[in-house]
Amino acid sequence: MINLLILFLVMNQYHQKTSGWRSVGLQYHESLCQFIWEVLFKNKGVQPLLDGVLNYLPCPTEVENHALDQDKSEEKVLLSGSPNGPLVALAFKLEEGRFGQLTYLRIYEGVIKRGEFMFNINTGKRIKVPRLVRMHANEMEDIQEAHAGQIVAVFGVDCASGDTFTDGSVRYTMTSMNVPEPVMSLAVSPISKDSGAQFSKALNRFQKEDPTFRVGLDPESGQTIISGMGELHLDIYVERIRREYKVDAQTGRPRVNFREAITQRANFDYLHKKQTGGQGQYGRVCGYIEPFPADSPGKFEFENLMIGQAIPSNFIPAIEKGFKEACNSGSLIGHPIENIRIVLTDGASHAVDSSELAFKLASIYALRQCYAAAKPVILEPVMKVELKFPTEFQGTVTGDVNKRKGIIVGNDQDGDDTVILAHVPLNNMFGYSTSLRSMTQGKGEFSMEYLEHSPVSQDVQMQLVNTYKASKGAAD
Template sequence: MAADLSLYRNIGIFAHVDAGKTTTTERILKLTGKIHKLGEVHEGESTTDFMVQEAERGITIQSAAVSCYWKGHRFNVIDTPGHVDFTVEVYRSLKVLDGGIGVFCGSGGVEPQSETNWRYANDAKVSRLIFVNKLDRIGADFIRVTEQVKKVLGANPLIMVLPIGREETFVGVVDLLTRQAFVWDESGLPENFKVTDIPADMADDVEMYRQQLIETALEMDDDLLMAYMEGEEPSIEEIKRCIRKGTRELAFFPTFCGSAFKNKGMQLVLDGVVDYLPAPTEVNPQPLTDEEGNETGQYAIVSADEPFRALAFKIMDDRFGALTFIRIYSGVLNKGDTILNSFTGKTERVGRMVEMHANDRTDLTTAQAGDIVALIGLKNVQTGHTLCDVKNPCTLEPMVFPEPVISIAVQPKDKGAIEKMGVAIGRLVSEDPTFRVETDVDSGETILKGMGELHLDIKIDILKRTYGVELIVGQPQVAYRETITREIEDSYTHKKQSGGSGQYGKIDYRIRPGEVNTGYTFKSTVVGGSVPKEFFPAIEKGFKEMMSTGPLAGFPVLDVEVELFDGGFHAVDSSAIAFEIAAKGAFRQSMPKAAPQLLEPIMKVDVFTPEDNIGDVIGDLNRRRGMILGQESGAMGVRVKAHVPLAEMFGYISHLRTMTSGRGQFSMEFDHYSPCPNNVAEVVIAKEKEKKANK
């Protein structure tokens, strides 16, 4: 019997670090009867943060998926991390959600990280409600935060409720649609509230905001708007229908407020999820793609009657083994089914299937379109793989992950733990596609690569605690790149004559700087067959293999174009391998002459600082070779945006906290590669040469 999908809501909760996102999730679970004792994040006891690292740092690292029920509707809730090093988690979660709740702090407002997450959600076209939390905090101001949402995020908040009281006198909210006041007592229990008349001093405000609410909502329905202009008030049902439509089309975002910690205002948010966020069938279906990632024009229609299609969006290791979280887009999955992983071309058998409740689970025998479940014991599935019906192979839109920008060398403290370390790191890599590992061929060192200092810090912490592997950690290294700045025309001949068949390949070529972000491109303008066509792939491959180690310091080479324009071959002695060797020799011979240049990763840095420290912060960014792009003043302080080389940002957070007496915050993400100044490049190149000499 297929469940009624109109009663499903797949929602994510996302926000800035410390906006109270996990507490909000806790409250939703409490209200929906999933937990009996409330865990408090600041006591390190929340339900969805079950990793030791999460409880300790008070931040959510992994997104946990939990199912619960409210007023006959099933919610699948995904709690996502807010810290910038983990945005890949947010990005992944958004792929499988139908709606979301954006949580903002009533006093902190729209912080740097909320902007990145909001942008991801816009890209993924996810409908959202806004919940302004912590209204009992000093300095909290609901209307100011809604103004910030407009200004900083360029979004249109649709105010659904008004707070009663401010800061420590905050006691409840007025529902603008029904004109009812909900007032909670001081017990902190969510069910202890009364519905009363609107406080007399709020009557004018309520009418003003209610009128704004209705006018904005009715823009979704011309007939109702005309009638309203002529003095005919629409019914609450009609207004809700319009709000639902506008929310789905991202025309506006219904905005609620409260205090999750004090349990005030949460029920209205849950009602909002039911009333305004889309069911799985109302969201634009996921496009199917071919192996190259080009859309085929077909879609995964959300329906139990279609062939089975699902996306693996998260892999997690826990004490029961590997869990693969999947979002089922179409069809039905039964325990014991054999399914196809379209990425590897291999089939997998579904042994156990569970519904998650943070750290507990319920075994399932069947799941269907719209569900988010975890499968136990799949072998070769990674994040972003499509699982589908064996007879109907397909690929859901593939996920794109950013390249890591920072690396560190590690070795186990105990020499005997090398194998144990390898297994543990392997597990972490399969869980997180932005975390990579490689072995330095010359030194045999293990190199870990990631998105930032915190990202790698936490991985090392997990290795120590969860897997018992203690590591000696080297200095963080920047992922430099190399390129060339001058065009060069050259010729190279590879010939070897020594008994038996020889080898011969001659190439005439030009190497020139390519367009930015093109990587490596190869083209041939050979005419008259002086180099037969069948050798072109070998020449292209020879150059390509060499691009991984540049002429200056052995870093990968970017943005180079190679053009083959002439050459020569021998009827007997020429072979693909001879031309591949010629291309490699040509690279070694010509690249050093093409004025090679070192490139460094430049980060987009967003710093929040109190007004009084702005001079120090900008001066410090300038000393770090930063380029200030702009600054905006807000109620709480100033946001400074800048481009700064990654090499200058190590340990920045402790420095920023010292300058701002602990009030500064920052986020950064990779932006682009840019030429390294000579004095910096010389030091980096010298260091690399010394490293090689010592090996």
């Protein structure tokens, strides 16, 4: 079996017969590697490149594309690639133009027509196509419609990169809507107040381009916080703010996004009672909290198992809202609580003093009351790290991974290089690129991606809790 087919397209030879190569290219398209020698500045080799695309790459109808059916738990669906099918198009690139946001769409199935409506499956919004263009470098050609297999651009469509558009008859997406939560945060701000508008513009654009990039405000300091999937991920966006928007931005120390979770069941019975000169506050909630079963993990669930009308039904949403709000900040280190199921079994109300606010406060204090009894733990993001370096440095690199409390799960050889797969806590990976270069004389490289949140060791948990208490004491 051919694992790798190297096709050399040399200038003045690209006119050779292509039918045989095309059929091979279709069969081995995942391992076909084309080399084309070109010099764009001198306009040399551009024509062979374009002819190579036409002659050797498969056309859209010759490749199987799958969408994810959101009505069937993201079950894979084979797309026909026919213009007669329901519209399925992916927004894969955003560009700020003179006339606003320019959105590039790749049409996988169906037809897009100017003036007609399409649906953004990711946001649920119905959008009209005001202008449809075909791009030729930096030139635009207005068109009335575009068919499956084409790449076009539309103006005036508010969307994010990765959003899927349909005609409304199906709820397909080309990418998963389950976006992972950020694992690291960073405080960032412009040095000059005059750069505030450009700074905000950059952050708004980046959020649309990348669903894993988040922007928020620290409620205590008022600082702008950007969150993402790692140190390098955030560094790239900070550099883009400086380079593309000419904003001199300053950053704080990176912060790992820990989580808190309970490990056992605990009961709560809390009465919130406050008497004032006028209407008071009264609300009592009873029930228990418990972790999700190990075989079916979750983040948050609220269930009302109360029998009777001890609490009027119109107050139940306020109780759930209070518990959700309480889960935004655990008492160990102030990070969100997950893996928690809250069950309401009983309670009490007052004909005059009960209100939504009273029951919301009762549920917030109820969680705080029973939280310690549920034996909470701190969860830290663990990264899947792949390292590649010359074998002569294997002992040094392996020892460093162990020092960072990493677990090596794979070891392989690639010629003169060693490839190691490891699971390492993100909190121990700060500045690793510099360390790896130092250990391998600049010959090592690595990549990492989020794997999971897992409990920290007892000594690390104690250290994190003490640091949090010290910071709270200083703030107070």
